[in-house]
Amino acid sequence: MTPKIDRKVSPTAACAAAMAVSAALIATNIFFAHHDAATVIACIAGSVFYCVAYGAPSVGAQSGGSYIITGEAAAWTAGALMTVMLFATAPAAIFITGAAFLMLYLLYTGYYLNLAVRQQAHAGLAAGSILAVFLFFIAFYDSSFNHEGAVSLFAGIKARPFVRAWPAAVFSAISCGMLAFAIFARHEIRLATHGRFYCEGGGFMHARTRLLYLCAKGAASSCAVFLIGWLGGGVGLLYDRRAPYRSRVVIDIGSTIAYTQVLLLAGAVVPDTIVVSIAIIVSSARGMRRQAYHGAPVYD
Amino acid sequence: MIELRDISLTFRDVPVFASLSLSFDAGSICGIIGPSGAGKSMLLNIITGSVHPQSGQVLLGGLPLPAHATRARARAIAACNGARPGNPHDTVREFLLLARMPHKKFLSPFSDYDYQVVDDYLDAFGLRDFANETLGGLSGCTLRKAGLAHAFIGEPDVLLLDDPTSGLDMSSIAQMQRALSRFTMRGKRIAVAASNDLNFIAQTADRAILLSRGAVALDATPEALDAAIIKKYFNADVLVSRNIYNGKPEFHLFPAT
Numbered sequence: 001m002t003p004k005i006d007r008k009v010s011p012t013a014a015c016a017a018a019m020a021v022s023a024a025l026i027a028t029n030i031f032f033a034h035h036d037a038a039t040v041i042a043c044i045a046g047s048v049f050y051c052v053a054y055g056a057p058s059v060g061a062q063s064g065g066s067y068i069i070t071g072e073a074a075a076w077t078a079g080a081l082m083t084v085m086l087f088a089t090a091p092a093a094i095f096i097t098g099a100a101f102l103m104l105y106l107l108y109t110g111y112y113l114n115l116a117v118r119q120q121a122h123a124g125l126a127a128g129s130i131l132a133v134f135l136f137f138i139a140f141y142d143s144s145f146n147h148e149g150a151v152s153l154f155a156g157i158k159a160r161p162f163v164r165a166w167p168a169a170v171f172s173a174i175s176c177g178m179l180a181f182a183i184f185a186r187h188e189i190r191l192a193t194h195g196r197f198y199c200e201g202g203g204f205m206h207a208r209t210r211l212l213y214l215c216a217k218g219a220a221s222s223c224a225v226f227l228i229g230w231l232g233g234g235v236g237l238l239y240d241r242r243a244p245y246r247s248r249v250v251i252d253i254g255s256t257i258a259y260t261q262v263l264l265l266a267g268a269v270v271p272d273t274i275v276v277s278i279a280i281i282v283s284s285a286r287g288m289r290r291q292a293y294h295g296a297p298v299y300d
Numbered sequence: 301m302i303e304l305r306d307i308s309l310t311f312r313d314v315p316v317f318a319s320l321s322l323s324f325d326a327g328s329i330c331g332i333i334g335p336s337g338a339g340k341s342m343l344l345n346i347i348t349g350s351v352h353p354q355s356g357q358v359l360l361g362g363l364p365l366p367a368h369a370t371r372a373r374a375r376a377i378a379a380c381n382g383a384r385p386g387n388p389h390d391t392v393r394e395f396l397l398l399a400r401m402p403h404k405k406f407l408s409p410f411s412d413y414d415y416q417v418v419d420d421y422l423d424a425f426g427l428r429d430f431a432n433e434t435l436g437g438l439s440g441c442t443l444r445k446a447g448l449a450h451a452f453i454g455e456p457d458v459l460l461l462d463d464p465t466s467g468l469d470m471s472s473i474a475q476m477q478r479a480l481s482r483f484t485m486r487g488k489r490i491a492v493a494a495s496n497d498l499n500f501i502a503q504t505a506d507r508a509i510l511l512s513r514g515a516v517a518l519d520a521t522p523e524a525l526d527a528a529i530i531k532k533y534f535n536a537d538v539l540v541s542r543n544i545y546n547g548k549p550e551f552h553l554f555p556a557t
Contacts, residue, residue: 184407191398195386200350201454202401203374 011247018254025261046227048175053220071124075105099222156229307356327487331505332494340494374402380451388436399453
């Protein structure tokens with residue numbers, strides 16, 4: 001059996017710390033960094049969407065990597081970039097095209113190819129590389145290329161001027177609804193992640209269940225990329241699985257919100273390009289750490 | 301009761317079964333044996349409904365299998381075929397609890413009884429110390445025991461075990477034998493185990509079905525298995541002795557020369 005490091009931190013203390021740190025960072029962003037409250041709320045909603053998509057309530061099969069690792073963020077951004085360059089700059093158009101690209105990518109890799117966690121990371125690397133080459137090409141050869149606009153897609157809604165109170169409120173309500181559903185349906189979602197044999201043994205049609213699961217994940221993931229860009233939690237998810245369920249959910253959500261708020265705060269001091277670069281590095285480092293210290297999960 | 305009626309199946313252009321008929325009565329442990337490729341696992345897959353025969357049907361409680369709703373079928377039949385759980389982040393207890401899924405309503409929580417059944421089988425399979433460990437950190441033997449316990453915890457009418465002793469140590473095999481006896485003790489449930497482990501089948505099963513070339517070559521009590529049958533169907537020379545406690549046959553290979 002793999003030896004484990006015994007964590008002595010009490011789940012209650014970890015819950016309190018995660019909530020206190022995220023609350024302090026939210027207050028700092030609003031009162032000291034002078035971010036618009038709607039922007040901060042939209043970022044919180046984006047973090048909650050991220051937690052729903054990456055399995056904080058249910059521990060999904062994709063929980064091994066963030067959307068940067070799996071390539072979903074790259075797919076969304078590629079769709080959004082094409083929309084901005086060829087069709088429209090309206091946020092709704094960007095969101096719909098980005099979501100369509102992400103959903104197609106997710107269904108292709110997760111349903112049609114049915115990739116395992118490690119293979120999904122390889123696909124993510126390929127998707128990220130294609131996006132990087134595409135960006136490099138148009139940045140050099142297209143004189144009308146809007147550098148700031150492109151960066152704003154990576155940095156999420158915070159870099160856009162259209163953030164208003166009502167979209168932030170609507171996204172917050174939807175994120176809370178999805179979180180509540182994911183908590184209630186956590187056993188069913190987990191069953192779906194165990195594969196066809198166990199899913200059908202539990203009384204569910206595996207193909208349909210997996211399709212529904214991927215669609216819901218894609219919707220939550222699309223909202224997350226739209227609201228927080230590539231700044232979704234590279235840390236936080238999957239707090240010690242032996243801790244009580246409620247504590248785990250609170251800790252995961254609190255730490256993910258705190259992570260995004262830190263990057264939002266950093267965005268007030270340094271350019272967005274650097275903030276996005278930090279997010280990519282942290283996500284990649286976390287993915288590598290999982291492989292290096294925890295070894296490949298047995299089912300990779 | 302479960303009944304297979306005139307089952308014919310061709311898999312990848314190879315005929316597996318031709319008009320196979322079998323029935324399994326409640327309260328018995330039935331062992332399916334046969335050389336590799338005889339169709340032992342395929343037979344279990346047909347009973348679970350994951351493989352559809354070209355002709356014939358499986359009757360569960362007198363009704364064809366497809367006539368049962370998916371959840372009702374999941375409540376009635378549980379299987380363990382060595383499939384690895386797909387999510388290594390689940391703890392053993394969380395994974396085992398999922399076996400109670402067919403017994404609960406959609407989105408509702410598990411009942412106290414569900415937790416109690418899980419606790420009972422954690423003890424029965426010696427998994428109590430691993431209850432809060434994640435599946436990804438378990439040894440092969442412990443993961444296998446978790447898979448077996450998962451099948452028992454569903455409390456089905458029909459329990460199907462494919463090669464149940466594979467990867468298990470001796471104490472784990474003994475635990476499973478006790479669990480199997482307890483499972484069929486009240487006379488309302490059926491256990492079917494397909495295995496290459498002839499000694500396990502001989503010591504555990506009430507009935508042995510020997511499959512060969514897609515047909516039933518022998519359907520009798522395990523006591524009927526002798527060296528001539530093993531030589532004929534498994535092409536192996538064995539010495540058959542009798543267990544001093546229950547008189548059931550034990551098979552010993554001769555030392556390699």
